[in-house]
Amino acid sequence: MELKHLLNALKAEIKPEIANLTIKGIADNSVDVSKDYLFVAIKGFKSNGHDFIDDAIKRGACVIVGEMDIVSLPIPYIKVANSRRALGIIASNFYHHPSKSKIMIGITGTNGKTTTSYILKHILESNGHTCSLIGTIQNIVNGEVYDSKNTTPSSLVLQKLLFESKDEIVIMEVSSHGLSQFRIEGITFDYCLFTNLDQEHLDYHKTMEEYFQTKLSLFSYLKKNGQAIVNTDNVWGKKLAEKLKDKNIYVHSLGQSEDNKFQILDLDFENSVVQLTEDNESVQLSSPIIGLHNIYNTAMAYITAKLIGIENDNILNSIKLFQGVKGRFEILKLHNGATVVVDYAHTADAVFHCLTTSKKYGAKKITHIFGFRGDRDESKRQRILAVSSEFSDEFILTLDDLNSVPINEMIESLYKLNNHYANNKGIVMPDRTSAIKWAIENSEQDDWILITGKGHEIYKQNFSIPTTSDTETVLYIDNGEK
Incomplete structure (x- = not known):
């Protein structure tokens, strides 16, 4: 050229x-x-x-x-x-502006991007559409799976993936880092989704307002007749919807108040079912993954599929067959009758939803295992500890990714946090696999063990048990460490 x-x-x-x-x-x-x-x-x-x-x-x-x-x-x-x-x-x-020839869907927000994207991909493919997916867990193009190094790849990688894609629709998770670093420059979207906003990445963005403005910038990449889908049941979602309307962007708002385009009624938390109403038309929407946060993720996917043109009954039937997402409220049943949940949650809001969902679904005792990443936003650590201290029966502070932080320094910080904020509920067990083993061996029928922070991710350091992820560790221990 x-x-x-x-x-x-x-x-x-x-x-x-x-x-x-x-x-x-x-x-x-x-x-x-x-x-x-x-x-x-x-x-x-x-x-x-x-x-x-x-x-x-x-x-x-x-x-x-x-x-x-x-x-x-x-x-x-x-x-x-x-x-x-x-x-x-x-x-x-x-690459000849590849986004112009596809239906482009961008999903942003602190939590829920991955789950929403996978539910939506399942719905669309179940109804005859071909989909590429670019996100946190992996990139899928033309049915081929590629490793994902970042939630949103560099602009050069993105444009090449879009050019190579023969799929009709592209679903893309768009991170705040990706937005602030212009990784989606040159891409235009037909639909942009906002899931929620919670304290995260303040080591990078400095303030919540700066973080919000970065997320808001996604919607400037909408095509001329592009549409926004916004969860307004959080203060940042309401603010975003108002700003988009001021810019004359068409907003499909989702929330429990009656001024929303899609109103949530009769929220049945225990069965993960809601009535979703639009213009006097109402459907019963069941989330395939338990938890209030997943009800919203499912609703966002439903609305997007509906706007693309899929019939209601076909969407609802597809949702029933969804098998879940690796590392996103992934439920593992132990031989002793206890339940383990592996989840990527690493904000206070996400941890809150995991813990309260476990309680709502009958957890007799909740043991929460989690840690903190080195070189990441330290300002959220106290909030996560406060949530875990309030909603779990006991928690174990353990190692997550160290990044460049020396292991002794990270362990020392865990002990300091536990001493100041644990309310006598917490213990420190630096070896992540040993912490999981201890929790399983001390669990009984109807107990729940929540392991948060890493979800689908592979361990970056070696632990005492020769496993590579939280899910693998649970299965290894439950099957007798063979």
């Missing part, structure tokens, strides 16, 4: 003598550069792509795009205001 077409929509000065230069590929990592590639230099959090420009040139780059002032290079250098944003636009141009 000619350079002038690649840089279309970018406010960048291109000298006439290089406008027709043929570009054979794009890279944002110098090791991926080949002959006649355009290299985009991005300031990262751990390294600066501008420091690798010489390496990109040695590997065959013929044009460099960056945001720093560079005096002299042997090949053309084009300065832009924001390299991350430029990469998204360039990648979209290179």
Whole structure:
């Protein structure tokens, strides 16, 4: 593709003598550069792509795009205001704007993105549509499964996935990091969903208002006639719906108050059933996964499928056959009659829903196992501890991902947190697999054990039991450690 077409929509000065230069590929990592590639230099959090420009040139780059002032290079250098944003636009141009030819669905919010996306994918595929899915657990394109390194991949990876997809519909989880780093630049959506907002990532966004504004920015990527689906049964959802209406964006609001487009009535928590009413039409909606939060996730998926054009009865019949999501309120029944739940919950609100759901469904005693990630938002730790202390009978603080934090420092922080906020309900057991083993061995029939924080994820460090995930550890112990 000619350079002038690649840089279309970018406010960048291109000298006439290089406008027709043929570009054979794009890279944002110098090791991926080949002959006649355009290299985009991005300031990262751990390294600066501008420091690798010489390496990109040695590997065959013929044009460099960056945001720093560079005096002299042997090949053309084009300065832009924001390299991350430029990469998204360039990648979209290179792959011929693939989002324009698909039904694009973007889902954002603190909790519920993954569950909502999987329920929706199941409904759509059960009714004859082909779907790609891009999200936290994995990426699925043309029926092929790929590992997911980030909830929202880089713009270059995203555009390539969309270009390669032969599927009719693409469902995408959109994280706040992905939004703030312009990873969805060059993509436009037919439907954007907002699930909820809770304290999370404040090590990155600093304030809840900044976090909210970042989530809100997703809706600026809607197509001309794109529509928003918003859960307004939280203060941030109400605020978001109001702002979208002020922008003349069509909002399908979901909530219990009568001013919602889709109103929730007769909420039957124990059976995970609600009456959902729209314009005097009412349906009985049953969540395939227990819990109030999953009722809302199911309702969001239902509304989206309905807007796409699937008949009510077909949607409801599809929902009944949904098998759940790995690591999202994943229920495991033990041989002794106890129940284990493995869930990705890592905010106070998500933990609250897990614990209260367990209580509502008859837990005689609740043991909660969880930890905290190194180099992540420490301001939420006390809130999570307060929720666990109030709604569990006992909890075990254990290790989650250390990241760059030394293990002794993390263990010390667990003991300090337990001493200050545990209300005599907590113990510290650093080895995650030992904590799970202790809880199982000390459980009885009708007890519930909740293991939160990692969900589907693989362990990043070794523990005493040779397993790689929470679910695998539970099954290993319950089956006699064979």
